[in-house]
Amino acid sequence: MLVFQSVILGLLLGGLYALLAAGLTLYFGIMRVVMIAHSAFLILAAYLAWWTNERLGIDPLLSLVVTVPLFFGAGVLLQRGLLSRLRPATLTMMSVLITFAIALIIEGLLGYAFSGTQRRIQLGYGTASFDLFGARVAVVKLIAFGLAVVSLAGLYLLMKRTQFGWALRATIQHQDAARLVGIDTERTAGFGFGLGLATAAVGGTALSLDTTIYPSLHWHWIGPLMAIIVVGGLGSVPGAAAAALVLGLAQSLLQIPMGATWAQTVFYVALFATLAVRPQGFFGGRLAQRF
Amino acid sequence: MPNASKSLLSYGVPALVLVAAIAVFPSLAPNPYILSSGVIVLNWAVLATAWNFVGGFTGYISLGHGALAGLGGYATGLLITKADLPSFVALIAAAVLVAALAVPIGFAALRVRGASFVIVSIALVLILLLVFQSWSSLTGGSRGLVVPRPFPGMLRPEHHRVFFFLYGGLLLIALATWWLLDRSRFGMGLKAIREDEDKAESLGTPTFAYKLTVFVISAAFTALAGGLYALWFGDLDPVFQFSVLTGSYVVLMALLGGVRNLYGPVLGAIVVGIALEYFKVEFGNTPLHLVTTGLLLGLVVMFMPDGVIPSLTTLVQRLRKREDSSIREMSAADLAEQRREREAANS
Amino acid sequence: MRSPARRTTWAVALSATLFLTACGGGDDGGDKATGPIVVGISLPLTGDFSEPGKGVQEGYEAWAKITNDKGGLLGRQIELKILDDQSNADRVVADYEQLIGSDQVDLVVGPFSTRLVVPSARVAQEYGMLFVEPAGAAAEVFNQGFKNLFYAAPAVADDHYNHLAEYLLALPAGQKPTTVAYAAMDDPFAQGTAYGLKKKLEAGGVKTVVDEVYPPNTTDFGSIAAKIAAAKPDMVVGGSQYQDGVNLIVALQQLNYQPKLAAFSTAPTNPEFAKAIGNKTEGILSPTGYSQDAPYASNKEFVEKFKAQFGQAPEEDQANGYTTGQVVGAAVEAAGCAEQGECQQKLIDWLHSNTVETVVGPLKWDATGKPQGAHMIQQWVGDDIKIVLPADAKEADLVYPKPAW
């Protein structure tokens, strides 16, 4: 019963992890960049959702209308304006530093604007829940999960079915080859970053529905997310999604015997173990060699 | 050998200045607060120099050195309180322990190239925070750990003075070690790794072993700084010992001062450390500190990856050269000389 | 090849000078006997504890204003010098170092949050200063061997629930709760409250079925709530600050768990609380060290003037700051002095052997600076939180078992 409840909670959480890890995988695929600021943008989106609700009194989900295009634009700008200007020789290190710096700036600005106080959206349906084979499923968690699943599915269709998706995948797999067949890889890379950051907008809104947010919260997301993409193998979005679900579930189940804090270490243990034993990850992915 | 006089000037003279500054500062400090700020700045200087063993030699950037310092601090504190070791024995033992622990960490982090090192370094901070918060039966958890005073009954100003000198000594040892490595074959191999790792490996440099070795040395010095801090400060709290911010300040200091120079990180630590203290006194602390740190870090990375101070001195030199040439009357012979020089440089 | 060398030399020499001059600017205090009494305080105005930190700051400011309006202490005006410690332990030490060493303040009073109190009390101790503090409620504070420290509140964390424990253990066997779940933040204060009650109830034979400790930054309470709900205890006790308490209650409500009694520290007394959990507050208990309606002489004045100054009624944090001021003020008036040096020992000695009347009632301390009292217990009844224990201070009767939330 408790196990079943934990499985449900773990899956709901894993969905959100999967969406965010997908974004992180995209950046890495496009430019071999580990985007530390990804989760800072996640928290930024959550704050925007909270602020929308607090100030305008409308449903936080409506903030997506603004944040998704906004973040898409920010992602394009970030790639075109900063990351693509770094010297290729030191790109890996310097891009981490740049995105780390951006994370600090976002955290600082959030703290300045909204103070370090923990915030939480107060929703009419915040405590509503329903029964599923003996487990309680909170409505807000289900909405968050739904958002994640819909966006992931959208991302998948975009990658598989559209012209842009083809160009993006070609760019990820072989930049030079993609250029040879006439793909504007620069532009595609920019849009790819925009897409990745848009996942942070969706994820942040989903996150804001059911958790408390504070400016430094992003550190507690970036660790697990980095672990997920490393375990997933840094190659494909499906790999990241699989790792996200497995680790999310593991975290939730381990909470029963180990407690909330120790359960979080599962991500880091997985990260260290993967790097030490199998750096290319456990769910495929060809890019890991140069990671 | 021209090298000898060069290294005397560029290493020896600043070293003398530094030794003199460390020696006289405590007697010049007008009050204990200034002295304590001096200790903090020296702590930063040791941390930045220790960081530079990895960052400067190999080009691998660690954002997690704050965690190694925290580990050194906690190890020192725990060895004193739980194992009843004398304070300074515990300090050394802690550094050895952290160095030993750095081997498996480095193994995971350095086995593959590229970003995994940075990722592991950040993850190290986050996981140690979790562990030290949760394992409260050993570490005291969020309640913190009180490290007994190494000199019980000593008055606070005197305590600061002693630690100022201890930190000064540690800094000089760290700098001497860096200098020793810098001129050695080992150091040459490390610098080759920074420049082109594949190439270095193809010339026969065992890059993984080199990186691991220098990471362990760096970890040991970082742990010594952290342990000394624990003895000086007396209270350890996981949230502050394992903070991502510590690591980012250290990176900022090293990058700002210039990672290729022996004294770069010290200089960066003095500038950033004093600035931190100054802004705190003048404007109090706001989250804008984070913004400023982030902006500075971003600017340095984007525009002056060699460090602000090296970049500025090059700029000043260039300006001065231009002034020289415009003021001085040019003769045809001078112009010909210049042309010849330029050609020699281009060929 | 000489120029890079010279460059380095100059740069180092320059920075050394900078280092020395930048550190040279300490200012000394004014005329000691007649100038204002400068009280140095470091508070978390930013960072994790900024919200309560600002509350305490208002308390101190109200104390300074109210005292100054009445002519100050020993005929001298009070001047507060408040620094921000960013909720950070090395900052807090540097702050007190600066206040005592560089700014030469006459008195120092405490910061907020237990984990900052211990390091700062040590600075004060090593400079021989009196240290009255508004927030270090955990047991750890009092076993560090400080001789200069006084906690300006009625009770330490472990004793907050004393009245409730007595009440529950006195219930007849059939009604007495038999199983309890505890969830506490890993924070000396919050955990202290829950574990204080746990110790007493366990001694009284009440079984602990869940005992969870979560780190301060936990945001997802789903699994902790699941564990509690699955164990179906009669009573749930939360050792909470603010937001974690709200989150835990919401998570429990999401699982539709209905305990017979729910007690949470701090969170339920916050004015935002009812709104934060969607007004499903029915029957929630909370200990409190302060009530605006408390009958103590100085309290009426405090509430009135505080409202005039800040436009709202004082809460517990504000009262704690004010109480600290009152305690220091009483010591200064009695000792007849307020400056660094020998005077500090006089102040310390006086407080060890006297009782001070404050807005939270009369306070006296044992040798470790631990106050000798207990907290009142409040309960949400309808849309309001009312004092229900102890019997002699109660505004309403304790409702047990509590109605569904």
Add this chain to the structure above:
Amino acid sequence: MTLKTVGLRKAFGGVVAIDGADVEFRPGKVNALIGPNGSGKTTFFNCVTGMIKPDEGSVRFGDRDLTGKAPHVIARAGVGRTFQLCRTFPRMTAIENVLAAVRPGGIWHGLRSAHRRSETERAHHWLTRLGIEHLAGAEARNMSWGQQKLLELAGVLMAEPKTILLDEPAGGVNPALLDRIGTLVRELNAEGRTFVIVEHNMDLVMSISDHIVVFDRGRPIAAGPPAEIRADERVLGAYLGV
């Protein structure tokens, strides 16, 4: 000391870059490895020098098995290499570039000054031999392409390899330098060093090599002296895509 591979195979995903290559180079000779673009020559080099781990097969040098060994182990076994796009240490001076190839053996040795007389003299010797001694104090990034190519070779020679693998030594160099490189290779070969050269410039290949191996689609299709290879129709077929 013969460098040879047996059944070497390497695939990237679905693309097979080397497909069961059995190659044996002639010791003490100048060997050339030619083949059309994408025939797997560089991948083969990378497998031999340990930059890439082969999926199957083995690499042998004399009686040592070097299969899957780390690049520095292979380098120390006596196999040196240059890179296709010449690689030097850009922010180190020419002399440091050469000195970086000195191998410390043991801790104390490693802590000795990198600028010891005997080694510095050796490094200067190689710079002089390659005609770039006047640039000893210049940083590699400020040197011309051709100078960097020579510098790279000086570094490799400093490590005293028995066999030297050159990846497109003629790539992007002017005719005068090309001649010099050709002469150098012959001279160094005469002193007892084995060479393996991947090269597209057929004039150079035909003029300096003793033994040529032709690669196509990841495996050798022909091997022999230049005259023989020139007459081989399979080689022509491979180049023309017949």
